[in-house]
Amino acid sequence: MTNTINLNLISGRSIQQGVAIEGGKEKPLYRTAAGIIEMDVSDFKKLGAWKSSNVRVTSKHGSVIVKAVETTQGPHPGIGFIPMGPWANAIIDPNTYSTGMPTFKGVPVTVEIAMNEPVLLGIELVQKLCGVKVS
Amino acid sequence: MTKTITDVICPFCGTLCDDLEVVVSDDGKHLLEVYNSCVIGTEKFLHSQAKDRITRPRLRQDDGSWKEISYDEAVEYSAQMLAKAKKPMMFGWSSTNCEAQSVGNEIAEISKACCDNTAATCHGTSLIAVQDIGLPSCTLGEIKNRADRIIFWGCNPAHAHPRHMSRYSIFPRGFFTGKGQMSRKLIVVDPRVTDTAKMADVHLQVEQGKDYELLDALRVAFKGEWLPDVVAGIPSEKIREAADLMKSGRFGIIFFGMGVTQSLGKNHNIDEAIAVTKDLNEYTKFSIMPMRGHYNVTGSGEVFAWQFGFPYSVDLTRGFARYNPGDTSTIDLLIRGELDAMFTIGSDPGAHFPISAVKPIANMPSVCVDPHLTPTSGVSKLHVPVAFNGVECGGNCYRMDNVPIDCRKVVEPPEGMLTDEQFLIKVRDRLKQLKGVA
Numbered sequence: 057m058t059n060t061i062n063l064n065l066i067s068g069r070s071i072q073q074g075v076a077i078e079g080g081k082e083k084p085l086y087r088t089a090a091g092i093i094e095m096d097v098s099d100f101k102k103l104g105a106w107k108s109s110n111v112r113v114t115s116k117h118g119s120v121i122v123k124a125v126e127t128t129q130g131p132h133p134g135i136g137f138i139p140m141g142p143w144a145n146a147i148i149d150p151n152t153y154s155t156g157m158p159t160f161k162g163v164p165v166t167v168e169i170a171m172n173e174p175v176l177l178g179i180e181l182v183q184k185l186c187g188v189k190v191s
Numbered sequence: 192m193t194k195t196i197t198d199v200i201c202p203f204c205g206t207l208c209d210d211l212e213v214v215v216s217d218d219g220k221h222l223l224e225v226y227n228s229c230v231i232g233t234e235k236f237l238h239s240q241a242k243d244r245i246t247r248p249r250l251r252q253d254d255g256s257w258k259e260i261s262y263d264e265a266v267e268y269s270a271q272m273l274a275k276a277k278k279p280m281m282f283g284w285s286s287t288n289c290e291a292q293s294v295g296n297e298i299a300e301i302s303k304a305c306c307d308n309t310a311a312t313c314h315g316t317s318l319i320a321v322q323d324i325g326l327p328s329c330t331l332g333e334i335k336n337r338a339d340r341i342i343f344w345g346c347n348p349a350h351a352h353p354r355h356m357s358r359y360s361i362f363p364r365g366f367f368t369g370k371g372q373m374s375r376k377l378i379v380v381d382p383r384v385t386d387t388a389k390m391a392d393v394h395l396q397v398e399q400g401k402d403y404e405l406l407d408a409l410r411v412a413f414k415g416e417w418l419p420d421v422v423a424g425i426p427s428e429k430i431r432e433a434a435d436l437m438k439s440g441r442f443g444i445i446f447f448g449m450g451v452t453q454s455l456g457k458n459h460n461i462d463e464a465i466a467v468t469k470d471l472n473e474y475t476k477f478s479i480m481p482m483r484g485h486y487n488v489t490g491s492g493e494v495f496a497w498q499f500g501f502p503y504s505v506d507l508t509r510g511f512a513r514y515n516p517g518d519t520s521t522i523d524l525l526i527r528g529e530l531d532a533m534f535t536i537g538s539d540p541g542a543h544f545p546i547s548a549v550k551p552i553a554n555m556p557s558v559c560v561d562p563h564l565t566p567t568s569g570v571s572k573l574h575v576p577v578a579f580n581g582v583e584c585g586g587n588c589y590r591m592d593n594v595p596i597d598c599r600k601v602v603e604p605p606e607g608m609l610t611d612e613q614f615l616i617k618v619r620d621r622l623k624q625l626k627g628v629a
Binding site for chain 1: 203230231234235238241254255256307311312315316319347349350351353382383384385386388396399400449450452453454455457458484503504516517518520521522523526539541542543544545546547548549550552553554563564565566569570
């Protein structure tokens with residue numbers, strides 16, 4: 057039985073993500089910067105995961121593989137942070153409640169260890185989820 | 192010999208730093224070095240010099256491969272797409288100049304399109320709140336010279352606007368703030384202990400999504416009325432401490448960001464933040480300002496408002512401008528499947544929209560005008576690379592405090608490449624022919 061934990065997911069800017077989008081979203085650096093979930097040390101313990109191992113993050117709206125890293129802007133037990141980008145947007149709540157603005161922050165998610173599953177590159181992830189034929 | 196160009200504007204975030212120095216080669220074709228900018232701005236300037244840059248438009252073929260085409264063919268595809276579509280969307284605009292935005296609005300009018308900017312995913316809800324109750328604001332210069340109480344609410348400038356604090360809000364020595372950081376008190380409200388929060392005099396680690404409650408509690412605390420022991424995860428004594436700190440300043444400013452605009456409550460969170468500002472003006476002078484993200488998202492709102500009367504989510508399908516966020520907003524239109532063509536420029540909805548709003552883009556005629564390879568170009572039918580605005584061409588942009596600043600061209604684009612404005616003018620002229628408009 058795989059261990060899972062429940063977190064409240066928020067997404068937003070990080071300076072590494074900012075540098076990566078200007079450096080080229082097709083590059084692996086973008087994945088290193090934004091294909092991650094920043095979690096609190098206490099949540100790592102609850103999950104029983106090694107730092108920097110791949111995890112599957114699932115919400116009502118989708119599921120995505122990202123690398124779990126220890127937060128540098130904590131403590132924030134119970135909160136998971138995925139930098140803004142395709143990985144976060146694969147699972148955030150698209151409901152705008154008639155404002156035009158999706159709910160990028162405050163999405164209940166579950167996190168489970170997915171040691172052997174790969175984190176896709178940004179463009180690759182979006183193309184795969186959209187079913188775009190690539191040659 | 193190299194040349195150093197001074198007073199260059201940085202086209203990354205809404206802070207629009209205007210003190211960069213850029214070193215270019217003698218022939219003006221190569222950009223060699225960037226000084227004074229933050230790490231993100233530097234990367235933006237230097238990436239324009241990438242050797243693997245795409246310099247010609249590409250059309251996606253049935254087998255998924257790209258075929259290089261000429262700019263004229265790209266103009267024809269775009270104009271035909273907009274002419275045939277019943278409800279096209281022209282989205283983006285925040286990473287281009289006001290001149291290009293204005294041409295884009297002409298195209299939108301001729302093709303009866305919907306048009307929207309990236310406020311859809313940043314400060315759209317702030318704009319709704321401003322329409323609800325107004326916005327007592329000021330300029331960043333006033334903040335530098337006068338503000339002694341700085342509140343960052345749901346924003347993290349250490350990461351998102353890296354030079355904001357050193358140029359305007361925390362560290363600079365202004366006319367009435369001669370001791371720089373020593374003359375200011377910093378309050379940060381954020382559910383994480385962000386790198387900005389680590390510098391704060393008071394950090395209110397609010398429970399995520401409870402901003403409205405905390406703002407309301409502050410209004411109670413200003414009046415010295417009863418409060419529960421804990422509100423939004425913050426003990427009442429700490430709320431009173433923050434309230435007293437705010438009231439005791441000579442000039443205060445609330446900067447707010449995605450923490451309030453994107454959390455539940457949305458525009459109502461900002462309604463309440465503006466109400467807090469209004470209340471504080473009974474005790475001292477207070478202002479409030481949204482921390483705008485893209486360097487010219489403010490300009491896009493200005494140009495939309497000036498030409499159509501509304502700052503975002505404009506629908507021209509009936510031949511006149513309508514505005515009704517939730518109905519005429521891009522993400523809602525995409526998810527409801529109401530659009531039949533997508534024209535994206537100066538933004539990346541593929542990366543920054545929820546995936547359920549990106550899928551429809553992959554299944555309709557679509558054009559992506561962007562110098563970079565992005566998830567949007569990855570799902571669009573046509574990718575049109577253009578010159579980097581603010582690096583390879585100039586143009587007007589608006590800083591986050593609505594001050595217009597002219598960007599500067601510092602280096603030549605690769606040979607034969609068009610700017611946003613040049614490409615849009617060609618599309619507009621061809622569209623006029625197709626539609627029989629004089």
